[in-house]
Amino acid sequence: MGHIEIRRAVAHGHYFEDEETLLAYSYDASGIEERPLVVVKPTHEEEIRRVLQAANQNRLAVVPRGAGTNIRGATVKESCVVIDMRRFDALERLDVSKGIATVGAGMTITRLNELLSKHNLYFPLVPENPMATLGGLVSQNHVTEESNLFGDYRKLVAEVECFDGLGRYHVLKGQEVERVVGWEGTMGIIVKLKLKVYPRNHRVTLNIYAVKDAAEAGQRLERLKNEKGVLMIEYFDAATSTLVGLERGSHLVVAYANDRGSYKDPAKIGELLDRRKRLEQTLWNDGYTLSEEASLDPSKALQFEQLCVREKVPCYGHLARGVLLTALKAAEQRSRVYSGVVSLGGKPVGKHGYGRLKREYVPVEVRRQAVRLKEERDYNHILNPGVIV
Amino acid sequence: MKMEKKREPEACILCGLCNGGGDAYNLSLDERRSPRHAVWSCRKGRIGPALYAATLNSRPEELCPVGIGIDAAVIAARRKMVKVGQETVANRDFMAKLREGRNPHK
Numbered sequence: 312m313g314h315i316e317i318r319r320a321v322a323h324g325h326y327f328e329d330e331e332t333l334l335a336y337s338y339d340a341s342g343i344e345e346r347p348l349v350v351v352k353p354t355h356e357e358e359i360r361r362v363l364q365a366a367n368q369n370r371l372a373v374v375p376r377g378a379g380t381n382i383r384g385a386t387v388k389e390s391c392v393v394i395d396m397r398r399f400d401a402l403e404r405l406d407v408s409k410g411i412a413t414v415g416a417g418m419t420i421t422r423l424n425e426l427l428s429k430h431n432l433y434f435p436l437v438p439e440n441p442m443a444t445l446g447g448l449v450s451q452n453h454v455t456e457e458s459n460l461f462g463d464y465r466k467l468v469a470e471v472e473c474f475d476g477l478g479r480y481h482v483l484k485g486q487e488v489e490r491v492v493g494w495e496g497t498m499g500i501i502v503k504l505k506l507k508v509y510p511r512n513h514r515v516t517l518n519i520y521a522v523k524d525a526a527e528a529g530q531r532l533e534r535l536k537n538e539k540g541v542l543m544i545e546y547f548d549a550a551t552s553t554l555v556g557l558e559r560g561s562h563l564v565v566a567y568a569n570d571r572g573s574y575k576d577p578a579k580i581g582e583l584l585d586r587r588k589r590l591e592q593t594l595w596n597d598g599y600t601l602s603e604e605a606s607l608d609p610s611k612a613l614q615f616e617q618l619c620v621r622e623k624v625p626c627y628g629h630l631a632r633g634v635l636l637t638a639l640k641a642a643e644q645r646s647r648v649y650s651g652v653v654s655l656g657g658k659p660v661g662k663h664g665y666g667r668l669k670r671e672y673v674p675v676e677v678r679r680q681a682v683r684l685k686e687e688r689d690y691n692h693i694l695n696p697g698v699i700v
Numbered sequence: 701m702k703m704e705k706k707r708e709p710e711a712c713i714l715c716g717l718c719n720g721g722g723d724a725y726n727l728s729l730d731e732r733r734s735p736r737h738a739v740w741s742c743r744k745g746r747i748g749p750a751l752y753a754a755t756l757n758s759r760p761e762e763l764c765p766v767g768i769g770i771d772a773a774v775i776a777a778r779r780k781m782v783k784v785g786q787e788t789v790a791n792r793d794f795m796a797k798l799r800e801g802r803n804p805h806k
Contacts, residue, residue: 331750335731338740340715352729379731380716397729417729421720442716592717592765600713600766 313369314349317392320361321351336376336393340440341384341668342642347374352395356480356502359394363478363500366392366693373476373693375496377417377444382602383666385495385698386447396446399502402426411469412508416446416501423506432508435461439591439602446501451664452493456543456587459631460568461509465492470505476689490684495664496695498684515542515580516572520563524548525612528563528630532609536631540569544631545587548616551627554593555586563630590627591638599624599638601645605652606661609633618651634661667697706761706769709743712736713766721759735760735770742773747781749788 318326327333327350337346348371353359366373372391379386386393399415402423406412407430414423420434421441427433436455438448449471454463461467471483473491475498483490491499522528528546535544543566547555552562565572566584574580586593591602605615609630619626619637622644628636639645649659649672658672665673673681681700685692692700718735719725725734733753741751754774761770781787787795797804 331732331748334746335734335737335740335750338714340713342714378716378719379736382715395729395731400729419720440715440717442720589765595713595715595765596767 313365313371316365316369317349317351317362317371320365321353321358322355325352325354325358326350327352336379336395337387339376339379339384339386340382341387341666343384343387343667345387345389347388347393348390350393350395352398354398356474359474359500359502360478360480362392362394363474363476363693367477367691370691371693372696373500374695375446375450375500377447378419378442380440380443381447381451381663381666383663383668385450385664385666385695387667388695388697394500396444396500396502399446400444403503405430405432405508407432410508410510412506414445414504414506416449416504417444419444420448427508428511431511433511434467434506434508436464436467437588439588445504445506449492449501449504450494450496451662454629454632454634454662456545456629458629459544460540460542465489467507468492468504469507471499471501472503473499473501475499476685476691476694479688490688493664494681494684495666495698497681497699498688498694500694513540513568514570514577515584516567516570517574517580517583518565518567518572519557519574520565521558522546522561522563524561525616525626525630525635528561529609529612531563532631535565538565538567538571540567540571541631542566542568544629546612546627546630546635548619548626550625551590551594554590554625556583594625594638598640601639601642602663603637603639603645603648603659604628604662605635605637605648605655605657605659607633607635607652607655607657611655611657614655615652615657618648618655622648632661636662665699670698673699704767706772707767709739709768709770709773711766712739712743712764712768714740715765717763717765718760718768718770721757721761721763723755723757723759724753738774738777739768739770742777747777747784747786751777751781752788752791 374391376386396417399417404413435457616626652659722735756771794804
C-alpha cells in the first residue's frame with residue numbers, strides 16, 4: 312500500500328521499484344543492508360512535497376539520501392521511501408563579492424570546489440570522502456581538520472531551504488538553520504543551501520612539535536588555541552605520524568593561514584596536508600576500515616590514546632576541538648571503544664553523527680529535544696525513523 | 701613501475717569513492733550504474749545487465765582506497781553471464797556480428 316500514491320507524486324521516470332534499484336539503495340558505506348520499499352529521484356521541489364504528503368497519508372518512512380557515503384547507516388532503512396537528492400546538484404548562484412554559493416543539496420563537495428576554483432574560491436570543509444553530498448554533510452554537521460579556523464558545517468551554512476516532515480517548505484536563516492543542521496535527516500529534507508565560501512589566497516605555514524603523547528600535546532593547546540589564524544591543530548600518534556610523512560614518534564601539527572609557522576615550504580606543506588586529507592583512506596587500505604571518533608575533553612585525550620593502544624589501533628585527530636579519531640579493524644572492537652569513550656565522559660560521535668549504528672549512544676537530552684521538535688515538524692515520525700529517535 | 705596486487709570485491713568497504721570515476725554513474729546519477737554497485741553485485745555473485753553499464757575506464761579502480769580490482773571483477777562477471785546465456789541482447793548481437801566478420805556497430 313502507498314506505492315501508487317508515491318508513484319503519482321513524482322514525474323514519469325522518477326519512481327523506481329525494480330529489484331536492481333532497491334538493491335542498489337539497500338546499503339551505504341556503513342555496511343548495514345536494509346531494503347527500501349521504493350526509490351524516488353525527484354528533480355523538482357514540488358515532487359518532494361507530494362511524496363511527503365503521500366508518505367504521511369500512508370505512514371511510510373522517508374529516508375533522504377545523497378551519495379550514500381554515510382558510515383553510520385543513516386541512509387538505509389527497511390521498507391522506506393528513499394528520496395535520492397543527487398539530481399539537485401546545480402550551483403544556482405555564486406555571489407563572489409559576498410562569498411555565498413547557492414547550491415543544490417545533492418551536489419558533491421568535489422564538484423562544488425571544482426566550480427569554485429574557476430573563481431579562485433573554495434569551500435574549506437572537505438571531508439575524508441569527497442564524494443559526499445553537501446546535503447548529507449550539513450545533515451551530519453560534519454567537522455574536518457580545518458574546522459579549527461572555519462568551525463563546523465553549521466557555521467558555514469548561511470541559509471537552508473528544506474521540507475519538514477509534513478511537507479511544508481521552509482527557508483531557514485541564521486540561527487534557524489539549527490532546526491535541520493546536525494539532525495541527520497530526521498527534522499527535514501534539505502533541498503538547497505547558501506554556503507559561505509572563501510578566497511583561496513591564504514598562505515599556509517606549519518609548526519610541528521614532537522610530543523611524547525596526547526597529554527603533552529594537550530598541554531600545548533591552551534597557548535596555541537588563542538593564536539591568530541590557526542587553521543588546524545592535529546595530533547598524530549606514532550603510527551599516523553609515519554603515515555602523514557612525519558618523523559618517528561607522536562606529533563602535534565599546527566597549520567596557520569598566515570606566515571606564523573616556521574615551516575614555509577609550500578611543496579612540503581602541501582604534501583603533508585594532502586597526506587592528512589587522505590589519512591583515513593590510507594588507514595582503510597591498511598585494514599583499519601572502520602573509522603571511529605570520540606568527542607572528549609582534551610584533558611582526557613591521553614586516556615583515549617591508551618584505549619587505542621590497548622586495541623592496537625591508531626589515535627589522531629582534531630585535538631583542539633576535542634574530537635579524536637581512530638580506525639578499527641574489527642566490528643567487535645566498536646562496543647569496547649564506545650563504552651571506553653562513554654566512561655571517560657565523552658561521546659562516541661563528533662564527526663559523522665549517530666546514524667542507526669550509534670543510536671543507543673544518543674544522549675537523553677538530545678533524544679528529548681528530537682521528540683519535541685518532531686511534534687512540531689514531523690508528528691507522524693516519517694522522517695528517517697530509527698536515527699536519533 | 702611497481703604493480704600492486706588488486707583485491708577481490710569482498711574487500712570493498714562500500715565507501716563510494718570509486719563512483720567519482722564512473723562514467724555511466726556520473727551521467728545518470730543512477731546508483732544501479734555505479735562502480736560501487738558493480739562491485740557489490742560481484743561480491744554477492746549477482747549478475748545482470750547493470751554490469752554492462754561499466755565502461756571499464758580504470759578510473760574507479762584508481763580512486764578505490766583499498767585497491768579493488770574493479771575492472772577484472774566486472775569482466776569476470778560478464779564472462780559468467782555469457783557462459784550462462786545471460787548476456788544482454790546488445791552484447792549478443794555485437795558478438796554475433798563480429799563472428800560473422802561484420803561491423804558490430806551497424
